[in-house]
Amino acid sequence: xxxxxxxxxxxxxxxxxxxxxxxxxxxxxxxxxxxxxxxxxxxxxxxxxxxxxxxxxxxxxxxxxxxxxxxxxxxxxxxxxxxxxxxxxxxxxxxxxxxxxxxxxxxxxxx
Amino acid sequence: xxxxxxxxxxxxxxxxxxxxxxxxxxxxxxxxxxxxxxxxxxxxxxxxxxxxxxxxxxxxxxxxxxxxxxxxxxxxxxxxxxxxxxxxxxxxxxxxxxxxxxxxxxxxxxx
DNA sequence: GACAAACATCGACGAATGTCGATGTAGCAG
DNA sequence: CTGCTACATCGACATTCGTCGATGTTTGTC
Numbered sequence: 716x717x718x719x720x721x722x723x724x725x726x727x728x729x730x731x732x733x734x735x736x737x738x739x740x741x742x743x744x745x746x747x748x749x750x751x752x753x754x755x756x757x758x759x760x761x762x763x764x765x766x767x768x769x770x771x772x773x774x775x776x777x778x779x780x781x782x783x784x785x786x787x788x789x790x791x792x793x794x795x796x797x798x799x800x801x802x803x804x805x806x807x808x809x810x811x812x813x814x815x816x817x818x819x820x821x822x823x824x825x826x
Numbered sequence: 827x828x829x830x831x832x833x834x835x836x837x838x839x840x841x842x843x844x845x846x847x848x849x850x851x852x853x854x855x856x857x858x859x860x861x862x863x864x865x866x867x868x869x870x871x872x873x874x875x876x877x878x879x880x881x882x883x884x885x886x887x888x889x890x891x892x893x894x895x896x897x898x899x900x901x902x903x904x905x906x907x908x909x910x911x912x913x914x915x916x917x918x919x920x921x922x923x924x925x926x927x928x929x930x931x932x933x934x935x936x937x
Numbered sequence: 938g939a940c941a942a943a944c945a946t947c948g949a950c951g952a953a954t955g956t957c958g959a960t961g962t963a964g965c966a967g
Numbered sequence: 968c969t970g971c972t973a974c975a976t977c978g979a980c981a982t983t984c985g986t987c988g989a990t991g992t993t994t995g996t997c
Contacts (some may be wrong), residue, residue: 732873734877736890741924749860752856752857753860755853755857759848763847785986793895884973893955894958918965919974
């Protein structure tokens with residue numbers, strides 16, 4: 716059986732905000748996703764990965780963001796838990812990849 | 827000339843996150859908008875107004891959200907400053923209306 | 938085995954946020 | 968002018984968040 720984690724469903728989420736009033740559970744889920752996008756550093760990290768169109772090494776993110784390694788690790792964990800990126804550890808390096816389906820799901824929620 | 831306020835431009839914002847890495851200024855602007863959507867109460871308030879398709883009285887929002895009047899007023903100010911709703915005071919009542927162009931702008935930013 | 942490198946976790950700190958009671962302000966009704 | 972109503976602002980509080988140095992863990996190299 717599929718293991719239940721704390722991460723959100725990559726695709727499904729909530730009905731569009733303009734369709735009907737969100738119920739409390741849907742609002743909670745959506746809010747958590749948007750909270751992942753509510754920090755400029757995280758937005759730049761995500762944008763850097765998403766625009767690359769390919770895998771990005773975590774080591775690049777530290778230099779690119781200008782933050783310390785623990786801080787970047789913290790932000791990437793939030794993006795990962797929000798389902799916005801995937802993480803793939805190979806050897807010493809960790810490679811991140813954007814999850815376009817998740818971005819599309821959030822776009823749908825704003826419809 | 828148009829008065830410059832603290833509110834954001836209703837339409838224009840940032841290039842899509844998948845197009846190229848956001849610069850710091852764009853990331854700051856976008857993050858502030860998503861921060862307005864990062865609270866479940868605000869999402870329900872906005873969804874209630876947006877799905878109404880018409881004006882909504884502030885008095886309805888208090889009962890609907892289950893929060894105190896000052897708290898609702900605080901949240902509505904954030905939504906207003908984010909350009910997601912307009913405010914129209916007529917007599918004693920304040921009427922809110924959703925700004926679909928702003929929601930569309932955020933959807934575009936997630937493209 | 939010992940050592941180094943990449944990343945995660947921990948602990949602590951200041952700053953920002955959500956919340957509400959108390960109070961201020963603007964607009965009606967008498 | 969007096970009161971009442973709807974909403975905004977203020978002050979205070981607990982909680983959450985962003986940050987980084989120190990430390991832990993995993994992996995590869997020798």
